């Protein structure tokens with residue numbers, strides 16, 4: 411049975427990765443399982459300079475999901491390179507850095523640094539709904555996505571994925587911008603912009619007022635977007651949004667994802683990613699599938 | 710309540726520890742959801758502890774609630 415896949419030039423032992431921002435830089439989860447079992451680890455969104463993040467409350471629970479407005483709190487790329495990367499490199503898994511910035515110049519500077527580090531790829535975050543400038547501001551339009559991606563492509567030789575926001579009118583058009591700009595793959599989807607109100611306090615629950623919705627609640631939206639994009643673009647897709655089991659992962663792969671990420675699912679059970687790998691293998695056995703690549707995009 | 714206790718203790722110079730709660734995502738220090746503001750951190754760029762890992766018990770003088 412073969413579970414190996416190639417995502418945008420990154421050879422992975424299985425299609426299961428952990429989604430940016432839900433897994434830190436791996437340390438906390440290494441207490442629960444051997445990180446070498448994962449296909450890849452996608453780091454917390456990392457910027458050129460450290461970021462302190464948004465005011466609390468930053469998270470809250472919703473029906474079958476959660477809202478977050480962390481605000482990309484991270485220690486900056488230099489700290490990452492010195493402290494977290496050596497730790498992650500002890501494991502036999504691929505390391506993909508989720509990169510974010512406020513301006514094109516920041517994205518470019520950051521990716522110049524990332525290109526020199528011992529990492530396997532970059533996931534460009536053009537989709538965070540929780541910071542005032544940048545990110546989603548670029549991710550909203552064909553031109554914005556194409557301009558940033560092209561600028562980064564010029565300085566980055568490593569595999570480049572671009573992560574898109576679902577908060578757009580036409581996801582296919584935006585995904586085409588990624589392809590046209592020469593990126594190697596597209597990550598779908600980041601969180602859906604949402605809001606919750608405390609009816610006792612008569613005020614928003616999150617200090618940031620709005621936040622990103624993730625978890626099983628968003629899975630049908632994510633599957634639909636992966637399906638639509640897979641039909642129209644040729645570059646591979648890293649699919650995510652509400653995956654908590656092998657069955658969920660298979661659904662995304664049938665829709666056209668080459669690999670998948672587990673996000674909020676890690677919060678329900680720190681072993682969700684490992685159980686998902688097992689679930690995929692069980693499905694392959696039941697269905698007598700020799701190679702996982704056979705099922706990508708067959709629906 | 711905690712805020713009142715914190716203020717009272719600090720006014721009287723009594724050492725005080727408080728056990729905080731915040732809404733949590735992961736509960737293990739990975740998601741950075743459960744932030745609480747560090748005392749005396751700059752207003753323009755406030756810094757945070759995380760209740761699940763740095764706490765839940767803090768010296769009242771270390772945090773701003």
Ligand SMILES: Cc1cc2nc3c(=O)[nH]c(=O)nc-3n(C[C@H](O)[C@H](O)[C@H](O)COP(=O)(O)O)c2cc1C
Nearest residue numbers: 429430431455478535599600624625651652673674
């Ligand atoms: C607490 C939290 C923090 C996140 N931080 C990031 C981030 O730094 N960069 C990013 O691209 N996506 C971030 N995301 C989005 C996830 O990577 C993922 O795209 C989204 O949550 C959908 O997947 P899920 O439903 O499995 O969680 C974050 C999500 C959560 C819940």
Ligand code: FES
Nearest residue numbers: 734735736741761
């Ligand atoms: S709940 Fe995730 S860091 Fe505290």
